[in-house]
Amino acid sequence: MAVERALRTAAPHELPDVVGRELVRRYAADSVDLLVADYGLTVLQRVTDLPHTLPPVSVHNTPAGRAFGAQEPFVEGNFGDGSVCVHLPVSVRGDRLGVLSVTLPGGDHVRECLPELTELAEVLGHEVLVAERDTDLYLRARRKDRLTLAAEMQWQLLPGRSCSRPEFELGAQLEPAYAIHGDNFDWSATADRLALYVSNGMGEGIEASLLTNLAVNALRNARRAGIPLADQAALADQAVYAHYRGRSHMSVLMFDFELSTGRARVVDAGSPQTLRLRDGVVERIVFDEQLPLGMFEETDYLEQDFGIEPGDRILFVSDGVYAVASPKGEAYGDAALARAIQHTRLLPAADVPRAVLRELTGHRGTPTPDDDALVVCLDWRGQ
DSSP: OHHHHHHHHSOGGGHHHHHHHHHHHHHOOSEEEEEEEOTTSSEEEEOOSSSOOSOOEESSSSHHHHHHHHTSOEEEOOOTTSOEEEEEEEEETTEEEEEEEEEEOOSTHHHHHHHHHHHHHHHHHHHHHHHTTTOSHHHHHTOSSOOOHHHHHHHHHOOOSEEEETTEEEEEEEESTTSOOSEEEEEEEOSSEEEEEEEEESSSHHHHHHHHHHHHHHHHHHHHTTOOHHHHHHHHHHHHHHHHTTSOOEEEEEEEEETTTOEEEEEEESSOEEEEEETTEEEEEOOOOOOOBTSSTTOOOOOEEEEOOTTOEEEEEOHHHHTOBOTTSOBOHHHHHHHHHHHTTTSOTTTHHHHHHHHHHHHHOSSSOSSOEEEEEEEEOOO
């Protein structure tokens, strides 16, 4: 409680220093480091004033990366002086932000204080999210490369990269992380509903990002006004058409889930695809495809019914995934996607998008995609 009070009264940019001082004073810590995950989810970078003076830590095959991936504390062996390093996941409601690494004197007390330290790392995560409104320190630490302007706009538009509640788990990832254009995802949950949108803005660079920003904010504006799903699509369609007059449009797949039953209303306005893993079998879910937002003036949209059952895993992918060609010209397609879903079936939802995108890189044969690639994973547990 004392550490929590110190964090809540600290200046936004002082959180790493404050948590370090408090851990030294109250737990006899020798060193404390706050590391945050980069946009590509490949490394953990220390939160320090730029320029960074210490190398990043890989999220693969490192103690800190193990704590980040498993979302469990990991105690790293005894060092020469008998001390140990405790790596603690820093996350907020399932959204993985990074890791707090604390070096402590060895002994039985380390295991005894793990629950307190784990809770403290969670409190720190909440404070970091609040502090990001008033400082760039943590956002700057997330980038191992420079973001394009389009990517900067897109990342600021996103709700997070993962979310966890008793009824569901969500995970999502975009590539190329530092140069995305128009692909986007959005979600919002209340006590009884989950709204989930997957979109693909037409064009490249800043023009695609501007289109997506307009359409996503139009959808949010309509949703927050309590308007039904089909009418949300119609209002966003009017907003996009009013600005672009049909020259640009955005594909979007919209879901409104009822948490108590798993029933959903769906509007399919474009290209994102849906695949379901149920009882070990992967199948593509096809909806009645309607016109993308902004293609024509005053388009009417219709809702469809869809049902999801506890244990289902649903993947939503953009055309930058299923339409990607190999060096021989073969599209990734449903069969390769089904294999990727089977290969990743034991991973938590937050890890699935990145794993699928890694398999896509192998199919593509080049490390950098030519088009945006978006994967969203929904694991449904129900009430």
